[in-house]
Amino acid sequence: MIRTALLALGLCAVALPALAQDQQVLPARPGMPITNRPEPDEQIVAGLSRDNIGITTSFDGSQILIYGAIKRETPEPEGQKLAVIVTLEGPLGPVTIRKKSREFGIWVNTASVGVAAAPSYYAVATSGPLGDILNRRTDIQQRISIPLAMRAFSGPITVDDSIPFTEALVDIRKEQGLYKLETGGVHIVDNTLFRADFALPANLTEGDYKTRIFLLRDGKLVDKYQSAIEVRKVGLERWLYTLAHENAALYGLLSLALAVFAGWAAAAIFRFVR
Amino acid sequence: MQIYLPIAEVSVNIFTLLGLGGIVGLLSGLFGVGGGFLITPLLFFIGIPPSVAVATGANQVVASSVSGVLAQLKRKAVDIPMGLVLLVGGLLGSASGIYVFNLLTELGQIDLAVQLCYVVFLGLIGLLMLQEGIRTIQKQRKGGGVRKKRVQHTWVHKLPFKFKFRASGLYISVIPPLLVGVAVGILAAIMGVGGGFIMVPAMIYLLNMPTKVVIGTSLFQILFVSAFTTLMHAITNQTVDVMLALLLIVGGVIGAQIGSRLGARLKAEQLRILLALLVIIVAGKLGLDLVLHPSNLYSIATGGE
Numbered sequence: 001m002i003r004t005a006l007l008a009l010g011l012c013a014v015a016l017p018a019l020a021q022d023q024q025v026l027p028a029r030p031g032m033p034i035t036n037r038p039e040p041d042e043q044i045v046a047g048l049s050r051d052n053i054g055i056t057t058s059f060d061g062s063q064i065l066i067y068g069a070i071k072r073e074t075p076e077p078e079g080q081k082l083a084v085i086v087t088l089e090g091p092l093g094p095v096t097i098r099k100k101s102r103e104f105g106i107w108v109n110t111a112s113v114g115v116a117a118a119p120s121y122y123a124v125a126t127s128g129p130l131g132d133i134l135n136r137r138t139d140i141q142q143r144i145s146i147p148l149a150m151r152a153f154s155g156p157i158t159v160d161d162s163i164p165f166t167e168a169l170v171d172i173r174k175e176q177g178l179y180k181l182e183t184g185g186v187h188i189v190d191n192t193l194f195r196a197d198f199a200l201p202a203n204l205t206e207g208d209y210k211t212r213i214f215l216l217r218d219g220k221l222v223d224k225y226q227s228a229i230e231v232r233k234v235g236l237e238r239w240l241y242t243l244a245h246e247n248a249a250l251y252g253l254l255s256l257a258l259a260v261f262a263g264w265a266a267a268a269i270f271r272f273v274r
Numbered sequence: 275m276q277i278y279l280p281i282a283e284v285s286v287n288i289f290t291l292l293g294l295g296g297i298v299g300l301l302s303g304l305f306g307v308g309g310g311f312l313i314t315p316l317l318f319f320i321g322i323p324p325s326v327a328v329a330t331g332a333n334q335v336v337a338s339s340v341s342g343v344l345a346q347l348k349r350k351a352v353d354i355p356m357g358l359v360l361l362v363g364g365l366l367g368s369a370s371g372i373y374v375f376n377l378l379t380e381l382g383q384i385d386l387a388v389q390l391c392y393v394v395f396l397g398l399i400g401l402l403m404l405q406e407g408i409r410t411i412q413k414q415r416k417g418g419g420v421r422k423k424r425v426q427h428t429w430v431h432k433l434p435f436k437f438k439f440r441a442s443g444l445y446i447s448v449i450p451p452l453l454v455g456v457a458v459g460i461l462a463a464i465m466g467v468g469g470g471f472i473m474v475p476a477m478i479y480l481l482n483m484p485t486k487v488v489i490g491t492s493l494f495q496i497l498f499v500s501a502f503t504t505l506m507h508a509i510t511n512q513t514v515d516v517m518l519a520l521l522l523i524v525g526g527v528i529g530a531q532i533g534s535r536l537g538a539r540l541k542a543e544q545l546r547i548l549l550a551l552l553v554i555i556v557a558g559k560l561g562l563d564l565v566l567h568p569s570n571l572y573s574i575a576t577g578g579e
Binding site: 057094164223252254 | 385
């Protein structure tokens with residue numbers, strides 16, 4: 001067990017400069033000289049079909065292919081079941097979960113729980129049933145399964161039991177296609193090559209998406225690979241969004257001018273037609 | 275064909291939006307209402323976040339009222355001084371309405387407030403219109419009928435700050451129109467509507483204004499109040515989605531022209547009863563949602579408490 005923890009701490013690969021928080025915890029990457037720490041017997045070599053997604057006006061979801069291979073210097077260990085998990089995580093943001101109850105005959109929001117950071121999108125693809133291929137300890141350390149993707153509560157907790165609230169958050173986002181667990185979503189060929197396809201929904205928020213690949217043997221972490229995908233509004237979308245936030249008064253006036261012009265033009269055109 | 279809305283951050287079918295705008299425009303052309311009371315709940319229904327739906331609805335109302343005011347100005351059916359008094363009240367109301375809106379959003383009660391406003395006001399006005407429409411038809415069947423006395427002296431005429439409103443032929447205090455303006459402004463900001471369906475009855479029954487100037491004057495006031503509301507939402511919440519507004523406006527403009535042609539073939543009382551039924555259905559649907567057990571007790575909102 002101690003060996004597993006050491007491996008997890010010291011030998012994980014950070015491929016691209018991703019989230020600073022994780023980099024502090026995981027400073028190592030294969031190939032860099034790190035003294036006194038053995039390299040894992042098996043390493044992940046991976047690639048993404050694309051490392052940025054532009055949200056254009058006609059954006060209608062996107063496909064991402066994450067593929068890779070398992071690099072071995074020594075022969076494959078015998079008898080230990082190999083598994084790969086790939087996660088794709090959207091930018092974190094605060095979320096408030098509210099619960100309705102009946103007051104004076106109508107349904108009113110009466111209780112709420114704030115989550116300081118929940119990913120806007122979180123997909124987990126696995127090569128087999130999560131319970132079989134991942135042990136609880138690794139799951140907690142690496143925050144792999146969906147409920148663990150959420151971070152600390154925000155503000156004082158005012159309800160007796162917050163679990164139904166976070167479960168509701170997961171359920172609602174699953175229904176919206178924003179959180180998903182795809183068992184069997186990772187295909188492994190000859191215990192060496194693997195690939196996972198992700199279909200990103202159309203209602204995507206922009207930000208840095210983090211992709212992580214975990215190589216597991218008998219539920220224990222062998223190697224980890226991390227990379228980032230940049231999702232940005234581009235073109236007109238970018239321009240309007242920036243204007244609306246950085247120059248709100250001008251944007252408001254622009255919207256008004258457009259509405260006034262449209263109203264006037266409609267009246268003028270139809271008068272002409274008559 | 276999908277389009278990604280930059281502020282709402284959702285992807286919606288273009289034709290759904292054009293169709294929505296078209297249906298609302300059709301109704302507004304048919305019945306002479308702004309249609310804001312329909313567009314906002316319909317936008318909720320297709321998954322636009324409520325705050326964006328309300329702010330963008332106000333922007334759409336600007337376009338349809340510009341169209342309307344231009345037509346009414348040609349017919350000299352706008353009482354501008356009265357419109358200005360209503361406007362001052364409306365701006366005060368709108369500013370406080372936005373404040374209330376933001377407060378309720380923080381408390382997590384905005385959906386409830388908007389729904390309650392819709393149920394109460396739409397329900398009330400729908401029933402009143404239905405009652406009056408049926409009564410008019412009954413009178414016509416009997417033939418002739420007695421004309422209602424229009425000028426009634428009530429407490430309204432005893433208030434100070436009297437002013438002569440020439441186009442309306444009224445000599446009344448500015449306080450009642452100011453209060454009507456404030457009330458409509460508050461509702462407009464909270465519900466994302468122009469408020470015509472509340473203002474028109476108030477002008478006829480509370481202020482005793484002649485029907486011929488009511489619609490033009492109400493549109494004149496609505497134009498400025500919803501412009502102000504749009505601007506306030508854009509500045510304080512950044513929730514006006516110009517792309518969404520544009521598609522709704524294009525659909526609405528076309529629908530309105532078709533609607534006004536269709537409307538010319540129907541009788542005024544029939545139109546009024548149809549509108550009343552429509553209003554009651556919308557109010558009834560929203561009312562049921564409040565009373566029936568929701569399918570999911572939990573709801574989520576992005577952003578902290």
